[in-house]
Amino acid sequence: MSDCLVIIPTYNEKENIEAIIRKVFSLPKDFHILIIEDNSPDHTADIVTRLMKEFPATLFMEQRKGKLGLGTAYIHGFHWAIDRKYDYIFEMDADFSHNPEDLVRLYDAAKKGADLVIGSRYVKGVNVVNWPIGRVLMSYYASAYVRFVTRMKIWDTTAGFKCYTRPVLEAIDFDAIHFTGYAFQIEMKFLAWKLGFKIVEVPIIFTDRTLGESKMSKGIFREAVFGVITLRFKSLFKKYRRKNA
Numbered sequence: 001m002s003d004c005l006v007i008i009p010t011y012n013e014k015e016n017i018e019a020i021i022r023k024v025f026s027l028p029k030d031f032h033i034l035i036i037e038d039n040s041p042d043h044t045a046d047i048v049t050r051l052m053k054e055f056p057a058t059l060f061m062e063q064r065k066g067k068l069g070l071g072t073a074y075i076h077g078f079h080w081a082i083d084r085k086y087d088y089i090f091e092m093d094a095d096f097s098h099n100p101e102d103l104v105r106l107y108d109a110a111k112k113g114a115d116l117v118i119g120s121r122y123v124k125g126v127n128v129v130n131w132p133i134g135r136v137l138m139s140y141y142a143s144a145y146v147r148f149v150t151r152m153k154i155w156d157t158t159a160g161f162k163c164y165t166r167p168v169l170e171a172i173d174f175d176a177i178h179f180t181g182y183a184f185q186i187e188m189k190f191l192a193w194k195l196g197f198k199i200v201e202v203p204i205i206f207t208d209r210t211l212g213e214s215k216m217s218k219g220i221f222r223e224a225v226f227g228v229i230t231l232r233f234k235s236l237f238k239k240y241r242r243k244n245a
Contacts, residue, residue, distance in 0.1 A: 007077035071184030115197035119161030183227035
């Protein structure tokens, strides 16, 4: 039984899903994988179902009825992981923008005492490959904007490659999470920070997908921009307590 679970949400990832699963299972550290599959029209679920026969004790899938949002996918996975007592729970994209080999580095940082480990594109300069300069600047200054508004001392505030220890997830009231898209990643960091958990950033190189289509949209970005203001405003009138305290 592994103490680590990698949660990978999928929607139309048939080009990447088998390769990412096999890569994670090839690592020197044992990881289990949970796919949160949102009824992909390209039949991503069929590929995962086939692979589950090959990896019956380490690969799992939860299928949902449609595309319900990144945040709800991860929350579904968090509940699944907590119920099964995994100690380290990872968020990772299916498209290889997050290098699976960095899972070990995130795990090592958590083992050394971090409660939340962020795979950070910006903690040591700008480490992004294959993005046009306009998107790099937008992402970098979006993180700076979030840092300025929220006062979090985190360089990559919008990062989606993370390792949570179970106590962090057990302490957060998922019913109170407001955002489902890009802003979900910001809100989870903000809550962990407000609840006093130790957050560490580990430098990674982010590589844009080469197969499949990006799920980023103007609506998701807009949610993040205005969501940050909402988070900060509400925090002025709210006391943050751990759910299990």
